Amino acid sequence: MKHFYEQIGLFSFFSSLVTNILFNQLLLYLLKYCYNPILQTYWIQLVTYGFFIIIIKIIYRSPFYEISSRANFLGFCLSLGILICNSSIYIWKTFGIYVTVLSTFHFTEFLGIAFTNPASLSFDSFVINHSPAYTLAAIASWTEFGTRVYFYPHMKPNLCLLVIGTIFCVAGEILRKTAIFTAKQNFNHIVQSKKSSHHSLVTHGVYNVCRHPSYVGWFYWSIGTQLILHNPICLLAYIIISWKFFEDRIFIEELSLVEFYGDTYKIYQNNVGTGLPFISGYIDAN
Numbered sequence: 001m002k003h004f005y006e007q008i009g010l011f012s013f014f015s016s017l018v019t020n021i022l023f024n025q026l027l028l029y030l031l032k033y034c035y036n037p038i039l040q041t042y043w044i045q046l047v048t049y050g051f052f053i054i055i056i057k058i059i060y061r062s063p064f065y066e067i068s069s070r071a072n073f074l075g076f077c078l079s080l081g082i083l084i085c086n087s088s089i090y091i092w093k094t095f096g097i098y099v100t101v102l103s104t105f106h107f108t109e110f111l112g113i114a115f116t117n118p119a120s121l122s123f124d125s126f127v128i129n130h131s132p133a134y135t136l137a138a139i140a141s142w143t144e145f146g147t148r149v150y151f152y153p154h155m156k157p158n159l160c161l162l163v164i165g166t167i168f169c170v171a172g173e174i175l176r177k178t179a180i181f182t183a184k185q186n187f188n189h190i191v192q193s194k195k196s197s198h199h200s201l202v203t204h205g206v207y208n209v210c211r212h213p214s215y216v217g218w219f220y221w222s223i224g225t226q227l228i229l230h231n232p233i234c235l236l237a238y239i240i241i242s243w244k245f246f247e248d249r250i251f252i253e254e255l256s257l258v259e260f261y262g263d264t265y266k267i268y269q270n271n272v273g274t275g276l277p278f279i280s281g282y283i284d285a286n
Helices: 003-030 037-059 064-087 090-116 132-151 159-186 213-229 232-261 263-271
Strands: none
Touching (some): 003 064, 003 090, 037 064, 090 132, 090 213, 132 232, 159 213
């Protein structure tokens, strides 16, 4: 059954993306003489998205519905991000870039697992519902951005920050996905406490540069999102909270890795760093 997940996810994502982009262009043409046609387009697209979700609910049953609805949502978000970039005032274009980066990241998470470890593929592979803390962090960043736009609507974004943030996101995305495709079936979104028969220690490719390239990529990607949004408060919060999250996660993960691979992993630890600043991971004193 899981071999259908990838097909459903791809179809739902790209059908939503293409349909919304084409529909958007048609609406802009038809509404060009209306008051604020761009705003009208947003509302109509939201209604259209709701209609698609109803259709998906009718066609699919769980778990196919969960896969399709999430992929459809990310396709809609990507099309919306492109629309905002192309049609909005300058200050909102940064949010359009952010939405584009965010939706691409989450869909490629699903796609990466679909290609490398399909046995573990599920609707959780989108990592949209990663954790309550992740959701809260996203809402906080939207709130900070919206507050600044509300009180300072004519403030122009800093092009340098925007470029640096985009570079962080693109580089982090590439590094993380390279790590997923290098590890293949050894990669999992959930820390494994038991060694599977197909597990092997991956030390080549990007894993020869740092022990946790997927975490390094995600860490710098998250920082990049806040640089794009020009959120000074959330930027600092993201750096601190993300660092602490990965410090704890790497420690827990390496407890299992030392148990799985023993001295082989200890030698790997001595030769290759974690890749994240001031994080050494679990060090076995024995």
